[in-house]
Amino acid sequence: MIKIGLVDDHAIVRAGIKAFLTSFVEFRVVGEAGSGREAIDLVRSTDLDVLVMDLSMPGQSGIDALAMIRAKAPDIGVLMLSGHPAEHYALNLIRQGASGYLNKDCDPQEIATAIRTVALGRRYISPKVAELLAGELDRKDNAxxxxxxxxxxxxxxxxxxxxxxxxxxxxxxxxxxxxxxxxxxxxxxxxxxxxxxxxxxxxxxxxxxx
CATH class of the missing domain: 1.10.10.10 (Winged helix-like DNA-binding domain superfamily/Winged helix DNA-binding domain)
Structure with missing residues (x-):
């Protein structure tokens, strides 16, 4: 059983993701939060394997919360979700300790695959992010x-x-x-x-x- 926490400032988005995840027998959503600050409290109070966290939230965003979550719970897989294309945030977040980065427009099955991957303690690198990582080596000076x-x-x-x-x-x-x-x-x-x-x-x- 993979214990999952959901973090998004929109309750309807959390409900949609939760409904999808609960269709898998190995997933169990055990907690929810609506901000970065609430995410930190959730990590402190709940036994989690994976945190699926929105990037952009009012007040303390997912970016703000990531470093503190990493400091307090280094073994939790943190999968970042964003409405922004991967090239804008993915590499920065992975450097800061995110276990993976997905755009909210991705195929829902990819979220399930990513959760399984980061629950094993590995990083989930999508083909798009892999392409960005490879490109970094060639264009650092022109970034x-x-x-x-x-x-x-x-x-x-x-x-x-x-x-x-x-x-x-x-x-x-x-x-x-x-x-x-x-x-x-x-x-x-x-x-x-x-x-x-x-x-x-x-x-x-x-x-x-x-």
Whole structure:
């Protein structure tokens, strides 16, 4: 029996995934959460084998929660689901410890396959993500500016691009305002941008935010 936790801010999405998963005799959904913060609480309180987690949620997102979940429960398989194409987030999330990355438009059977794979302690690498990993070796120097950000810089960049203040980001990531400001300065330099509105425009153009 594979014990699964579902994390998505839309209850109807969780209900749909749960209905699909419960059609498999080896799957059991044992907990649900609607935010990154609730996901961390779920991991603390529930015996899980796999966490299926949405990437984009209000407040503490799946990206924010991933590092803390990894620190508290390193053996849990964390499968990220996103409405964004794999090329925008997959490699960053895998570097941060995600066990796999799937687009929400994927065939439902692929979710079942991915859950079985990560429950065994392995990573699920879809053909698309494998292609991206191979491509990284060839085009590192020609990668877009956001690809050169560290994981934490990328995290702060996304939050700034979505209009969050330095203070709010500090609270969400449990970091000081000074530290967040340092990350902001650093990522601005790397991306050759000068304002938060520039960040927002860049993120929207690159389809990193809606």
């Amino acid at each position: 877009p500016p956001h690809k050169h950000l560290s994981e934490r810089e990328f995290q702060v960049f996304l939050k700034l691009a979505q209009g969050e203040s330095v203070g709010t980001i500090g609270e969400e990531l449990s970091l000081s305002v000074k530290t967040i400001s340092t990350y902001r300065t650093r990522l601005m330099e790397k991306m050759n941008l000068s304002s938060n509105s520039d960040l927002t425009y860049y993120a929207m153009k690159a389809q990193l935010i809606d």
